[in-house]
Amino acid sequence: MAHLQQATIRNRLLRALSPGDFALLQPHLQRMTTQIREELIAANMPVKELYFPEVGIVSVTTATVSGEIEVGLIGREGLVGAAPVLLRTDQTPQRSFVQIAGEMLSIGATELREAVRESPSLHDVLLRYIHTQMVQGSLTIYAHAALNLEGRLSRWLLMCHDRVDGDELLLTHEFLSMMLGVQRAGISLALQNLEGAGRIKSRRKRIQIIDRCKLEQLADGSYGVAEAEYARLIGEA
Incomplete structure (x- = not known):
């Protein structure tokens, strides 16, 4: 595929990386299109690929006795699959699927882990992003309980x-x-x-x-x- 330029990337998290950290990921990023309801990460299965959305939205859901309910939302600001891969749990009980179709950049879990091992600064940025996801999740709990x-x-x-x-x-x-x-x-x-x-x-x-x-x-x-x-x-x- 054509050489990706950081300045033209639409994912905010990738754009926020230092040029050196982006260079570690760039050779492994693969552009893909997505369809509505396309499953990206299955519940309780090993996470093999992660996804940087550029266009579109991904829902993170958890199963209940009456069906699924959304507990997280990821778009061009984020990375789908960040927590299970970077926190080394390898899988998650939550499911991630496409809510609004669009375009993403995928990367293998192995390649991302190798890049993180090579760059503490890359690791720090991605852990800070996971923190923002946790804050979003806590506010989802508040919204369902109080609003x-x-x-x-x-x-x-x-x-x-x-x-x-x-x-x-x-x-x-x-x-x-x-x-x-x-x-x-x-x-x-x-x-x-x-x-x-x-x-x-x-x-x-x-x-x-x-x-x-x-x-x-x-x-x-x-x-x-x-x-x-x-x-x-x-x-x-």
Whole structure:
């Protein structure tokens, strides 16, 4: 494949690396396209490949007695599979799959581990990223415990909006209900309420963000902390 230039990479984590650290990864990065619902990491299976999203969004889910519920969201700011590989657990009970299709750069787990062993600075950056994921996860717990459905949905829409270009999200009500662990009827009502308040515009399989400030108010502190921690530790967009 063509020689990848760090300046043209759309993944924020890769762009934040020093030129020397990026050079350690560059020969092993493979560009790929993804399809919606494509599984990247299976639960309780060895992680062989990791993925730097450039376009699109990946959901990290955990299984419950009633199905799956989302516990994490990764886009162009991150790395899918970072925790099990870098923390040397090799596998995870969580599943990662494509929520919004796009493009990614993949790298073998063995190659990433070798690069990390060679560069403490690369290791430090990736561990800082894992920390931001942990903060995001703790706020997901808070949102599910303390917020009503409109508040949780507002946070989720803001996080998706951060990871796409433009103000339109290609999402179905069915997918939203699965990710938030509620019935589709509840999602439909929550979207209607958000639209009625001028926060979004909802059409079939499309949601347009109209007023982020109003969504942030509903999110009630569950959005913004993890994002600020990423900016502090990794860098601004």
